[in-house]
Amino acid sequence: MKYHTLSRYAAILILGAFANANASPPDDEERGRLSTKMVNLSSAVDVYFTDLSEAPTESDESVLRNATQHDGRLLAPEFEPYLLKVQYQAPYAVLLLCSKDGQVALMEDAGCSARLDRQVVDEAPCEFTLQVSEGCQVAGAN
Numbered sequence: 349m350k351y352h353t354l355s356r357y358a359a360i361l362i363l364g365a366f367a368n369a370n371a372s373p374p375d376d377e378e379r380g381r382l383s384t385k386m387v388n389l390s391s392a393v394d395v396y397f398t399d400l401s402e403a404p405t406e407s408d409e410s411v412l413r414n415a416t417q418h419d420g421r422l423l424a425p426e427f428e429p430y431l432l433k434v435q436y437q438a439p440y441a442v443l444l445l446c447s448k449d450g451q452v453a454l455m456e457d458a459g460c461s462a463r464l465d466r467q468v469v470d471e472a473p474c475e476f477t478l479q480v481s482e483g484c485q486v487a488g489a490n
Contacts, residue, residue: 394459446474460484
């Protein structure tokens with residue numbers, strides 16, 4: 349019985365270690381790659397939103413697929429270990445990249461701007477913070 353309980357705890361610890369390894373934040377090099385790809389992706393979603401008069405009713409995944417139909421490389425495989433969220437701020441697009449579990453924000457970008465708007469360096473919840481107003485004025489950018 350003790351052996352069985354001990355094996356169970358060992359398995360739980362090993363699985364927990366793998367889960368934490370997969371949930372680790374990106375290093376500086378990966379952040380650089382993701383930042384560039386994020387700016388390109390948010391720009392594509394922004395163009396997709398241009399003709400909308402109201403927020404899309406489709407899922408974030410569908411919005412991303414539809415916005416990148418013309419160039420599938422925009423939805424890069426580098427995004428797979430993460431969660432991408434999309435927000436419509438008439439008529440602008442804001443994208444938020446978070447940990448796969450949706451708990452921690454990593455970066456956020458308004459599609460109308462030419463640079464990454466928010467790089468999250470301290471742990472923060474996976475919530476949109478940028479506010480985009482007319483003329484692509486981005487509040488909350490760093």
